[in-house]
Amino acid sequence: MRLDGIHHISCITGDAVGNLDFYTRVLGLRLVAKSVNQDDPYVYHLFYADQIGSPGSDLTFFEYPGALPGRAGAGMVHRIVFRVATVEALEFWEARLASEGLSANLEGESLRFADPEGLGLELVVSTVADAPLTAEHPEIPPEHAIQGFEGVRAYASRMDGTKRVLEGVMGAESVGEGRWLLSGPSRQGWIEFESAPSDPSRPGAGTVHHVAWSTEPVEHDAWVERLAEGGVSSTPVIDRHYFRSIYFREPSGVLYELATKGPGFTVDGPVEELGHHLILPPMYEGRRAEISARLTPLPDMAR
Numbered sequence: 001m002r003l004d005g006i007h008h009i010s011c012i013t014g015d016a017v018g019n020l021d022f023y024t025r026v027l028g029l030r031l032v033a034k035s036v037n038q039d040d041p042y043v044y045h046l047f048y049a050d051q052i053g054s055p056g057s058d059l060t061f062f063e064y065p066g067a068l069p070g071r072a073g074a075g076m077v078h079r080i081v082f083r084v085a086t087v088e089a090l091e092f093w094e095a096r097l098a099s100e101g102l103s104a105n106l107e108g109e110s111l112r113f114a115d116p117e118g119l120g121l122e123l124v125v126s127t128v129a130d131a132p133l134t135a136e137h138p139e140i141p142p143e144h145a146i147q148g149f150e151g152v153r154a155y156a157s158r159m160d161g162t163k164r165v166l167e168g169v170m171g172a173e174s175v176g177e178g179r180w181l182l183s184g185p186s187r188q189g190w191i192e193f194e195s196a197p198s199d200p201s202r203p204g205a206g207t208v209h210h211v212a213w214s215t216e217p218v219e220h221d222a223w224v225e226r227l228a229e230g231g232v233s234s235t236p237v238i239d240r241h242y243f244r245s246i247y248f249r250e251p252s253g254v255l256y257e258l259a260t261k262g263p264g265f266t267v268d269g270p271v272e273e274l275g276h277h278l279i280l281p282p283m284y285e286g287r288r289a290e291i292s293a294r295l296t297p298l299p300d301m302a303r
């Protein structure tokens with residue numbers, strides 16, 4: 001059983017309008033689903049990804065309107081790393097961000113910047129053979145488009161335990177100082193831990209909530225047993241409509257999810273229609289008018 005790279009990454013925003021604008025209009029990702037938190041239907045759950053909502057490209061946000069800015073500390077991911085094809089693509093993005101009044105730091109084959117709420121982002125030149133997962137956008141040349149996740153950077157508080165779970169339970173391979181690679185039949189992704197800053201972590205707007213790793217659907221149930229055998233307590237399998245999920249917290253405190261590669265976003269309808277309509281979990285469908293009225297009105301950025 002191998003984890004097939006990063007499946008999706010979920011974060012928190014306090015401003016769905018600004019968040020939608022930044023990730024779709026500026027970064028050129030596609031809104032592939034506009035839904036609500038299964039556990040709290042008054043909280044938006046927005047999904048940005050490649051053109052068809054592939055695992056490996058899916059960045060999601062829960063909106064808590066007006067949420068205070070968070071601060072990444074021990075046990076939290078502090079930067080999300082995406083792939084692009086070339087150094088020229090990094091230069092394109094540096095200029096595009098500058099035209100939006102956003103500063104970025106280009107160093108070698110890496111461009112670091114932050115989203116409008118301070119969430120750390122980074123683009124790196126891809127060195128792997130994984131299929132590029134890109135979205136179409138009228139202002140972004142296809143050769144410069146973001147290609148999906150490369151990895152995440154996190155702060156450790158218990159490096160020994162973090163290493164034990166990654167290597168002994170999740171099948172990760174140590175690939176350098178604090179970095180572990182999770183690679184499967186079709187994709188690979190890494191997590192890199194460094195020592196945490198002294199300021200305590202504070203969840204909030206602009207922080208990462210959890211990182212999900214991809215599993216083969218037929219192997220998914222067996223991961224619950226493998227985690228238990230490795231001394232890791234997890235949730236049971238939970239149906240998340242687009243995929244099935246298992247959650248557990250690794251020893252430093254980062255919340256991981258193991259998510260099946262299918263069925264995916266086309267359970268909602270054809271690829272062309274993804275992101276155009278508010279999708280509600282079936283149990284909330286009867287409350288559509290009341291729930292819609294409570295959600296932040298969003299411009300139609302679907303394409």
Ligand code: ZN
Pocket residue numbers: 008010210212257
């Ligand atoms: Zn998730």
